[in-house]
Amino acid sequence: MTILDRFFKGDVRALSRLISFVENQAPDYQKLLARLYPRSGRAYRIGFTGPPGSGKSTLVDKLTSKLSKEGNKIGIIAVDPTSPFTGGALLGDRIRMQNLAGAKDVYIRSMASRGSFGGLAATTKEVALVLDAFGKDFVIIETVGVGQVELDVANTCDTTVVVFVPESGDSVQAMKAGLMEIADIFVVNKTDREGAKRIISELESILELRREKDGWEFPVVATVAINDVGIEELWSKISDHQEFMSENGILQQKRKNQVKIELKEIIENKMKKILEKKVFSGLNLEEIAERVLKGEDDPYSAGERFLDQADLFD
């Protein structure tokens, strides 16, 4: 049996290997993705994002336990900042595995984010596709971050949950304008701490400005994940959103847009690789930079010259 056969039979080790294959962008990984694509589209994708220390992992774990007990198959992709100091999230991963050890059909994968600031890893979307094709009911993507990097999450997921804690006033202010672009549901976690009321009302006053998006009212859910408080309500909001998306044809529209974005990205990435190989390799960057610094050339003219000469598709 090939790995792919084993994968389609539900072999978890085959799943692991195919994920690594995709994550490392091994030769022909895109051919693999093309093979898996027709088997995908069934899983519902939920994104969790928010500042570090907001308890995203605990929330995801509690939600996963619940969904798993009800017979769902769950894939979790935990994207963590690549930190030169801490060496990434492997530790966190192992701790979580213990918590969810009893849960059936739960697969957790850690990925290192592209930069040290959070955001998605280069192949998060592709790994989600693999989990989807494997037959997961839900793929949960969890990543640290506040800011632009998180648009990625919203573009990749069907429902996006943004998690805050009572201390996040700063982040809420920073993201004010963009919050509704990212989030479908807001969670304030650790609401047993001081300041919870203030941040909930801060969020609600921001939401006042734009209560609805295509008819969706943004909910704010208060949780204390560690004590299992609010998990049921969170799930009911996620599932409201799922239903809302499906009933109004919005899910279909969103996925169609995702495919378009994906296709453009695939083409752009291929072009970049061609550029690297055919153009940048033949470009003596060092020499041009020296000449520019001496005032003998400028990057605009140099760029123009090189594209004129480049024969990219021979």
Added chain:
Amino acid sequence: MTILDRFFKGDVRALSRLISFVENQAPDYQKLLARLYPRSGRAYRIGFTGPPGSGKSTLVDKLTSKLSKEGNKIGIIAVDPTSPFTGGALLGDRIRMQNLAGAKDVYIRSMASRGSFGGLAATTKEVALVLDAFGKDFVIIETVGVGQVELDVANTCDTTVVVFVPESGDSVQAMKAGLMEIADIFVVNKTDREGAKRIISELESILELRREKDGWEFPVVATVAINDVGIEELWSKISDHQEFMSENGILQQKRKNQVKIELKEIIENKMKKILEKKVFSGLNLEEIAERVLKGEDDPYSAGERFLDQADLFD
């Protein structure tokens, strides 16, 4: 006289028009940049970044007043989030103009950031080049933001100052791993407020982990910008850093790298435009997306097919 002649004679209205020309990416704006390039390279670029409300503008204004009084010519680029709610930073701009009304040879330009999360505007680097070629001694780039978006600032400036306030604990934690990639100098502003000592010691304990970069010790400067407290010390640190960069050949090296990055960006942008024009326009995205959703196609194969067919340079 052409606008360019007037520009070289120091006409501020010509400066304004050329900046707009570049900002709007008017036809042939890159030819203009190629013309200005040999006149640039003299100005020292200082970046200020940090969370909203940290008082970056006040700091920049106070520093500008001081430098202007000492006979320096200053260009300020204030990049502000494009917010659908507040309508951007025009108001802030007008208030600042009043504060600096007495200052000679100070030019302030507001630009809207690419996204609603801060970061640089698409043509910030190019506008900095125009100000540089106009003869400014210092170009100060100021932008809201914590996170990945700020790497841009560090890549564009010679010295980057990251500003926090006593309430920024959250942001400091979020950026922990990446802080030293971005900042050369840290400022804690509004240190007359509660919590100042705590955040200063938090920053210092992060810096413990990597006290030096090529021999540079990262300073933490305490300020109360509104009362002019700490501005002299901040300036002395910036000028230490400038000296340090020049003496050790690091400035030269950094600028060479900037030119390389710039050249690659210019080529990539041109390629993207060619892609938009030649490929994406001939690509029936809608149709492909529909077929993908029906399971009759997948984006990986579709991308491959289209690049095989595309003849980009005819």
